Amino acid sequence: MNHKKIKQLIAQKQKTITDRQFFASRALAAYFEDIAAAQTRRYGYRRRVKVSIVWKPKESGSARTDNGLIWINAGHPSVTMHKTRQARYEQVCGLFGHELGHVLYTDFLTSQTYHRFQESGKWYPEPPPLRSSRDRNAETEYFELLQSDPKCRKALGLISHDILNVLEDGYIEQRMITDYPGILGANLEIRRESTFEVLPTVTQMTEQEEDGGHIWLTVLQCILAYMKWGRIKYGETPLTDERIQSVFSLLGDLDTALTSQDFRDRCRIANIVLIRCWPYIKNFVDYCKDIADQAAEGGGEGDADNVLQQLLSTLAGSSAEGTGETEPVSGGTPSGTDGGSPTAGVRAATAQLAADTAKEEEESESDAATDGGEEKEYPVEETATAASAALEEEGLPMEGQSPPGACQPVAEQENGRIPLTDTSTLSAPEGGTMERDDDYKGTGYTGAASDIQRILEKIAEGSVCQELERQRTKELTELAQSISYGNIHEGVSMKVHRIAQVDDDLKEQYQEVSGDLLHISKQLQKSVLQQMHDSRRGGKQTGLLMGRRLDIHALSRNDGRVFYKNALPNEIPALSVGLLLDESGSMCSCDRATYARATAIILYDFCQALGIPIMVYGHSTGSGVDLYSYAEFDAIDRDDRYRMMDISARGSNRDGAALRYVAEQLSRRSEDVKLLMLVSDGQPADTDYYGTAAEEDLRGVKQEYQRKGILFVAAAIGSDKENIERIYGDSFLDISDLTKLPAKLAGIIKRFIRV
Template sequence: MNLHADLKKLKRQILKKRDELSDQELFTSSAYEDYQSHLAEAATRRYRTGVHVHIIWDEAEDSEVAYTDNQFICENAANPITASFPTRLLKSLSLTGLTGHECGHLLFTDFTALQLYLTTLQSGQFYPCEPSPASLIYQQNLQEMTDAMKEKAVCLTIAKCAASLFNVLEDVYIEARMCQKFPGSFQDGISLNNQRFAEQIPSIQTQIDRHYEGFAIIVNLIIHYCKTGDINNVTGYTGEYLDILDECLPLITDAMYETDSKERFQAVNEVLVVLWKYLKPLAEEAKQAQTQGNGQQFAEETGSLLNGQIVGGSPLPNGKGKPKIKVKGKVNPRALQKGQATAQKVLQKETGRLSLTKTNSLSGGTNPGITKDFSYAGSGYTEAEKDIRSVMTKLATDLVNLSYEEELSEELQQQSDALYYGNIHKGIPVTIHRMSQVDVSLIAAYDAIKAPLLQISKRLQQSIKDILDRKQNGEKLSHLVYGRRLEPRLLVLGDGEYFSRTRLPNIPSEMAIALLIDESGSMSSASRITMAQQTAIILYDFCRSLNIPITIYGHTERYCVDLYSYAEFDSLDNQDSYRLMDMCPRSCNRDGAALRFVAEHLCRRSEPIKILILISDGQPNGEGYEGTAAEADLRTIKKEYQKKGVILFAAAIGTDKERIKRIYQDGFLDISDLNKLPKLLPKLISQFIQ
């Protein structure tokens, strides 16, 4: 094909395709998923195995941003935060931040303790212990809350609100831990997301105007403060919400960085008491709903209601007994703060955006604005950019290879349609099957069995290494009757062989190999198809390692002649070894049509030595294709292509050896011991190399 012949054109197509990739194509590709999965595995491999990142594209407003089920991490590349960044590099860094965040939950969140905490609240009790407010007002709040928690629906509602609050503190904790342990792209991505996330939280006045629940407004203020150390108060609001925030901050500031999750549970308990004024209306509604018989439904809807008003109010992942990194004392928040400073610089470099206006303190004050640092030279994103370009190149290569494989399949079918198969095959369609994409299950299957087979291939390659070295490097021949040089030291022998000469370097004999395997149903007997498949794997690796062009086909007949292209001379995607794993027993076998196609396919090669090997276990057996007529067809095909330079060998591995020997005569190979088959064929080819 022209595409294979012109490698420069292929490279140009890859570069062009890389430039044309959309964000959706890039970020949802298996190549990019592998990239993020490798990051996740690097962070978690000491404590767990098998973490895989799956990336989706969902532009719906209510879609999840990211979550984990402890086996894999799912991220939505179309989420508003990631989508808001203007460059692909920043979008990728944002997704890396999501990966780091979810890895933080996998490594540091104590899900068992969290489940205990929420379950205890749902039963009307506090864990690890009941709040002990010093203020008289809050003591009254606690009493009212305790009385209200005698109702099941109220307990469920409070547990929902507690989960939202705990999620805020836990996010800060696990992100600080990740930034402290991985001060690279995870830190940069987490901080970048936090900076953009904070920009999207509405101002206090906006939330009031939109009639947000009081509890949701306070939680949003806590989120903003915890992530950035500030709040969005662009209008200079000075009301009760700031006063309540001032009451809450001392309770949560220290607990955020405690390694013992009980400290955060207790901090949430204390904050719930402080916020009882805003929880009370929800509790009253829950009690009324319970009276009317739908208290459970109201409690379940409370989370949805508040999460519509709490920015980032997604629930924690459902976890069960995860390994944790043991650390004593508190987490150092400086790593997270350092990342925030870096993120601010990166965002300031963006063009076409208005910077967020902030106040100096919680109670208002002057607006200092943001100073642009035009001398900023970056923060170590070189490797991230290199990684993304590498992923894009791989994806573009895969897409171009896919297009090429589809072209190749069409061309093979055109070759088949143009070929005259003879009167005995008249009216019998021939279909070429070739997988354009290889399923991961085939790759896994190949990886599971390849080691001993490739070892055989390497030993066979080594056995002819001396032959190849002599052909490539030349050798000195002595003890000759005549030659270019007289060797005086040989005169004493008196045998007349006194001369020597140097044989100049020569490349190995050029050859092309075709392997055709019978996939009829009887090949399932006595592990015949398994041995044929192993032979194909060894022979393919043997030929590829020695730069010998090889093609491998399987064939059967159902309603038509089905030819399965496993390996092609001109394949580009390096996936043919995996395609061989699709080989299996199928139906009947119309050997003549399959043999003619593969022989003609081989004849198109320019190599002077053309070897075609047929592996079969019995006689031809197709629709109207059997007996002496079928045998005569096969003998005719063999003679026809022998004249065209094709050397044909038929390896019989079944009980019909005499019949196959009668058909193929001098090309017959008796394979009595199936275990010798994988070694026999490469050795046969080695003879032609010599």
């Protein structure tokens, strides 16, 4: 969809659309999805990142991501505290920029490894430096507490999660602001500044310590402030305060976490923070356990983990930790201490952890056997495999499979059909019974609403696109009427036709014929891509059929490709293409219209694959000049390729007016090279428009727009090349043999991209 048009429609109706409707609309989510796709695919990330925007004022979370979905709560108080829609949009866009930063830069795979190591009582990627007896005692107490109680282990895991998330938040926001200074970076800065304004001072946090707070939360808040904003709101607290001094002692390490592209460095810094701030952290864990015990005695929930999560969630300016199982989208080789990639480090560390775990299990099994055969615990993987085998043996569904009679998720695309098979007999089961199930409560399928919503969205999208297409046809007609066509076309009416909504018949026809044609397009793409690659790379090019320099290493070749040249690197100029098809009645003979349609499909697919803007028009005459728009430079929907199946032989042809219309549109493009291809039988024929006078008009149009930078290629079909050559000179192309079309089009395109 054309989101520029959608934004215009929203602007027209903004007086009647509430903020809740606007921010929770699918159109806005799709707009952000397109932004995410543009930024992730530049790094070769092929999976599309989804965006979900909700309006839930009572939910505490503002945004989160699992690296496949970005979830944003536009109804969060930090957004709705702003009064205007524009200000709220800036906040939502800032939240989106933050979460997209996690998708682009956070190494979720390494994060998982870090937490698995901690759960097993090991440091990752290496132990922190112990510079004093205090640090050594802190490490000893840390491991003792880690191994003393599962609840303590889980609490320390949550704390380390939060520390690592604080470090990562600062890093990814700095990267986003630096790498994307436009809409994303600017709105992220606006979001950061508004959050900093409501950030509590150290004085306020210290006062809260006596009323449900804790000194560790104050220290962690100061670390977050330094990582995200580079400054701490001291309030009236002196710099000699222990909280501030604790953060000051970590500034060098925090700077490393802020600038290093290696996620393992932030893991190292998180380990250092755990050790250096251990007295506060240990006291914080005990504090949470005491609160949980008091709540349990009073009849409330006594889970220390819930208490700890509630306390950590009060951290101002923090966000939910990103989750996922992948490396950063941007990739790259970070400046790690060992010079290796994070992925290699993760794999090596994971392998080492697995080996250590296996060794410990062997030792524990040996001890169990020595102690008289205590009950043996099997690894989770073996247990799961054995359980799956047992289920399969009993005929029950395994994990991930639906039981008999259960519902299956509905998909938009075709998942495969059973092929038709020749059969001669049918089985006749015996002993069947009829039973009544009074306990049936439904399949439990929860996707009905989303299925209907998907269909409704598709209907709404089609309706919007149809209306926009009709509006564009009107605009194109007005443009056609505003162009000065010269005295020879004075008084001739102009009308633009465009299919507003493509029906299924055209789509089915396209699928039937497109296979072989798209194969030709891919051959053309391969040839031109190599030309572009060689031009951008420069250097020595060998295997040439002609040249000034002989390649002595190639003299033994039999194909004559024994020359070479040294070429300087050259940036390929931007190219736009206009294709104009003659749809006069004479095109029905000798399959001329068929060849024209095939050429349009091949050239359109070729240009789309290489990112070359292309427009495709046909022309004929009825009561005036009829222009048929098949493809426009700025597509609203994705159906232009199907519209080209409507290319046909129609009435007469007034080539000069149609050629001027397309050339005028092409001349307004900003690309360096503008190529106009005309497919015609070379016989202009309309009322009072034929013969040598009409041909002279065509030569005049060509010369006029050549002076404006338009390059012409007139494609002739079979014997018509004599007419085309007479009118357009030597810029003609014979496309009667489609099998030779890729090589010929490649030659034309290569010639023009060297301009």
